[in-house]
Amino acid sequence: MEWTQVTVITESEAVEAVSYILDDSGATGVKIEDSKDFHHLKAGKFGEIVAADSIPHLKTGAQVTAYFPQDVFVPEILPTIKQRVEQLREFGLNPGSGQVVSAAVDDEDWATAWKKYYKPVRITHDLTVVPEWIDYEVEQPNEKLIHLDPGMAFGTGTHPTTTLMLQALEMEIRGGESVIDVGTGSGVLSIAARLLGAGEVQAYDLDQVAVDSALENIKLNPDAAPITIGANSLLDGIHTQVDLIVANILAEIIVPLVPQAFENLKPGGKFLTSGIIADKFDLIKTTLIENGFEVRETLRIKDWYGIIAVKPLPDED
Numbered sequence: 001m002e003w004t005q006v007t008v009i010t011e012s013e014a015v016e017a018v019s020y021i022l023d024d025s026g027a028t029g030v031k032i033e034d035s036k037d038f039h040h041l042k043a044g045k046f047g048e049i050v051a052a053d054s055i056p057h058l059k060t061g062a063q064v065t066a067y068f069p070q071d072v073f074v075p076e077i078l079p080t081i082k083q084r085v086e087q088l089r090e091f092g093l094n095p096g097s098g099q100v101v102s103a104a105v106d107d108e109d110w111a112t113a114w115k116k117y118y119k120p121v122r123i124t125h126d127l128t129v130v131p132e133w134i135d136y137e138v139e140q141p142n143e144k145l146i147h148l149d150p151g152m153a154f155g156t157g158t159h160p161t162t163t164l165m166l167q168a169l170e171m172e173i174r175g176g177e178s179v180i181d182v183g184t185g186s187g188v189l190s191i192a193a194r195l196l197g198a199g200e201v202q203a204y205d206l207d208q209v210a211v212d213s214a215l216e217n218i219k220l221n222p223d224a225a226p227i228t229i230g231a232n233s234l235l236d237g238i239h240t241q242v243d244l245i246v247a248n249i250l251a252e253i254i255v256p257l258v259p260q261a262f263e264n265l266k267p268g269g270k271f272l273t274s275g276i277i278a279d280k281f282d283l284i285k286t287t288l289i290e291n292g293f294e295v296r297e298t299l300r301i302k303d304w305y306g307i308i309a310v311k312p313l314p315d316e317d
């Protein structure tokens with residue numbers, strides 16, 4: 001089958017927003033190449049084992065490449081993509097040149113494009129993401145492997161926003177916690193939560209492609225089962241009480257999620273959230289406090305923030 005590849009030339013700070021726009025326009029898979037990540041990978045901050053010769057020569061900025069199936073008429077959607085990328089300036093994000101380039105690729109090229117840059121990466125102290133097609137042996141006693149096929153949804157683990165939430169889960173999970181993962185994408189955070197010892201995990205995504213991808217990835221990680229996955233917008237219609245809610249979504253989407261997260265957490269429960277570019281940090285912090293949360297911890301990688309907020313216990317008197 002033939003696919004159309006659409007590449008947006010942008011800046012590091014806009015990669016997630018651009019990925020979201022491409023995803024929302026009907027892309028089946030999105031690949032991020034960010035010069036900041038590559039510098040970071042070379043530095044080996046997380047002890048990853050990316051081979052030097054696999055790092056492309058993207059010296060500055062970033063590019064986001066999306067793959068559209070044959071049934072999407074790409075020339076028709078390109079103007080809207082360009083316009084939405086340009087509109088990111090209104091949200092305080094610099095999309096850079098925002099140049100959009102399209103080309104036809106076949107199935108085989110797509111698979112190769114993904115596989116070329118995707119290697120096992122030790123993301124946190126205990127969590128290593130391993131591409132499904134690579135054999136990898138654990139290198140230290142507590143290391144837990146998340147096997148992923150990233151081909152279909154956001155969430156290879158290496159994007160700073162995902163890494164922040166993997167770090168937060170590693171900090172907060174002690175064993176047995178009930179967890180909801182909002183905007184699960186590839187399912188990476190749910191799989192990590194279970195491997196770290198969480199109890200019941202429910203995962204939701206608006207996008208059926210993500211739901212299907214998460215289901216496939218859970219099959220690749222039988223030790224993480226069971227995880228309940230469903231298509232849902234945020235926590236609409238969900239009324240439960242869990243210990244942890246994790247969400248890596250753009251700040252604009254976190255805002256309406258905050259009151260829903262408060263309602264669905266047990267007193268003392270924690271809301272772990274990322275997807276927050278530096279300019280949006282104050283908005284999210286204020287929204288959390290206005291909705292009754294206490295901001296317990298702030299995490300940061302480059303321009304991205306993660307927050308751990310607590311739903312306070314009721315006063316004893």
Ligand SMILES: C[S@@+](CC[C@H](N)C(=O)[O-])C[C@H]1O[C@@H](n2cnc3c(N)ncnc32)[C@H](O)[C@@H]1O
Binds near residue numbers: 155157162183233249
């Ligand atoms: C940045 S990705 C995060 C994926 C993964 N959880 C991770 O941390 O790598 C955000 C995900 O949220 C989903 N999403 C966006 N808006 C949503 C909504 N209103 N309700 C549920 N999911 C949503 C997208 O489809 C996408 O899969």
